[in-house]
Amino acid sequence: MVWPVVYNPTQRQLSALKTLLFLVCLLPLARLGWGLWSDQLGANPIEFITRSLGTWTLNFLLITLTVSPLRKLTGWHWLLRLRRMLGLFAFFYVMLHLTTYLWLDQFFDWTAIVKDILKRPFITVGMSAFVLLVPLAATSNHAMIRRIGGRRWQQLHRSIYVIAIFAVVHYWWLVKKDVTLPALYAVLLALLLGMRALWREQERRQQLAHVSPLAKKRGKVIPIAARQ
Amino acid sequence: MLIRNPADLVPSEITPRGVFDNRREFLKAAAGTTLGLALQPMSDAFAAEKLAAATKSPFSTEEKPTAYKDVTGYNNFYEFGTDKSDPAEHAHTLRTRPWTISVEGLVKQAKTFAIDDLIKLVPLEERIYRMRCVEGWSMVIPWLGLPLATLLKQVEPLGAAKYVEFISAADPKTMPGVSSRVLDWPYIEGLRLDEAQHPLSILAVGLYGEVLPNQNGAPLRLVVPWKYGFKSGKSIVKIRLVEREPQTSWVKANAREYGFYSNVNPEVDHPRWSQATERRIGEFIKRKTLPFNGYADQVGKLYAGMDLKKYY
Structure with missing residues (x-):
């Protein structure tokens, strides 16, 4: 078999x-529901649920960020058509995660919540990540893409890189001592973002190679072609 | 006033927790004994060793004890892993016999106690205490133990002794977590001498009428109910009386977040989270955290004139 395998559904x-992916993405939630029903979430089920929803938000953020590199490596351009759903599931899980915090942790004590957001760095950074994710979810449909324009839409949605970094920092800062898992997420994220930086640099050099040495000397700005 | 009525219903007379929690399996097993094949699960159910009858204590709370399975299944004991289910899963490797505890340092007479002698030193008392973890959850645990002051009296602390240091076991062969660098092993905790001599401070050797399960710090652990849980060292092998404030594991790990005193205090936040409320394990709505974990009347005077925001 030749790699990349040509596959076009x-x-x-x-x-x-x-449809299948949609159902699979609901499995983590179903597992929590079942665990709660059958009393299998341990001594502190609320903490378990909050943590698990946070972990799955992070998982979906990273999975969403995997789509582009995977597409580039496999040549499966149709993968891009699954990305929106994955991104929206990240938003879905973060909404649930936030709800458990506002409801089951703070019981809608807004004064305490505001104080928490301002005082606790891990909550500040987590809340920032959430706020930044809202416009991305709000502009995820075709009508909004048309309205904003593809180029600006893409610029806006690059904030997902910052959001993912904030999310990992949020996890890192909340852990008491053992940072093994946050470190693992940090490595995966660095890999996903590093691949993009590397490819972008390669692209820049390729473009530069076609420019006359004279132009380079004059310090002309070389735009990087917008990627499709 | 110390009321020392012998308990009318001693914990050991109650069905062992293990049997009670597995009563359905127990009945199934009992039904199956005619075949003689079901003896194995039955003997497992009886595995938890009962302790000699304990006297009740006026220091015990009337609150409902947390479920046995949560007390023994949700633990912070990093020597067996950092997940709270790790200790219950991995602590079976710990060997608690033979076990000695040496009490030394600034004392007139340093002594080493075999654990079984220590258990028989004085009649064990049942102490039902609240336990508040620095992470914001709490339990009510029926401990069995002896006052720490009783042990300290045995070695006669010298006048120069101001602090007590508690050193836990750190055996990489039986404690898998010790091979990770998550804390500076062995686990070290400390108290001021007057805190250690306070009648609320105990050395626990059991809970729920049974020998202390490994995951709870067998065979002997400290319990200081007005301080955050991590102050109560587990599986203690050495107690030293010293002149200076001991360098404890958590202070070494992060002095800004974990102070030497670490008294439960809703007014002093952990830098990363509020300590104003807590979730009692098994409850839905969070409770307000009480100063000194509700033991302010007994221990408040130990800290008279101290700035508790500074000495957190």
Whole structure:
């Protein structure tokens, strides 16, 4: 078999794939629901649920960020058509995560919540990540992309890199002592962002290679072509 | 006033917790004994060793004790891993016999006690205490133990002794967490001498009428109910009376977040989270945290005139 494998699903196959993916993305929630029902979430189920929803938010952020590199490596351009759903699931899980905090941790004590956001660095950074994610979720449909314009939409959605970094920092700062897991997420994120930086640098050099040495000397700004 | 009525219902007379919690399995096993094959699960159910009858104590709270499975299944004991389910899973490797505890340092007569002698030193008392973890959750635990002051009296502390240092076991062969660098091993905790001599401070050797389960710090652990849980060292092998404030493991790890005193105090936040409320394990709504974990009347005077925001 030759790599990359050429695979292009038909419209119907893609729809089926999307439905399947949608159901798979709900599994973490179903597992929590089942665990709660059958009393399998340990001595502190509320903490377990809050942590688990946070972990799955982070997982979905990283999975969403994996789509582009995976597409580049495999040549499966249709993967891009699954990305919005994955990103929206990150938003779905962060909404639940936030709800457990506001409700089950703070019981809607808004004074305490505001104080918490201002005083606790890990909550400040987590809340910032959430706030930054809202416009991305709000502009995720086709109508909004058309309205904003593809180029500006893409610029806006690059904030996902910052959001993911904030999310990892949020995790790192909340851990008491053992940072093994946050460190693992940090490495994965660094890999995902590093690949992008590397490819961008390669692209820049390729473009530069086609420019006359004279132009380089004059310090002309070389724009990087917008990627499709 | 110290009321020392012998308990009318001693914990050991109650069905062992292990049997009670597994009563359905127990019944199934009992039904199956005619075949003689079901003896194994039955003997497992009886595995927890009962302790000699304990006297009740006026220091005990009337609050409802936290479920046995939560007390023994949700633990911070980093020597067995940092996840709270790790100790219950891994602590079976700990060997608690033979076990000695040496009490030394600035004392007239340093002594080494075999654990079984220590348990018989004085009649054990049942102490039902609140336990507040620095992470914002709490439990009510029926401990069995002896006052720490009783042990200290045995060695006669010298006048120069101002602090007591508690050193836990750190055996990489039986404690898998010790091979990680998460804390500076062995686990060291400390108290001021007057805190250590306070009647609320105990050395626990059991809970729920049974020998202390490994994950709870067997065979002997400190319990200081007005301080955050981490102040109560587990699986103690050495107690030293010293002149200077001991360098404890958590102070070494992060002095800004974990102070030497670490008295439960809703007014002094942990830098990363509020300490104003707590979730009692098994409850839905959070409770307000009480100063000194509700023991202010007994221990407040130990800290008279001290700035508790400074000495956190």
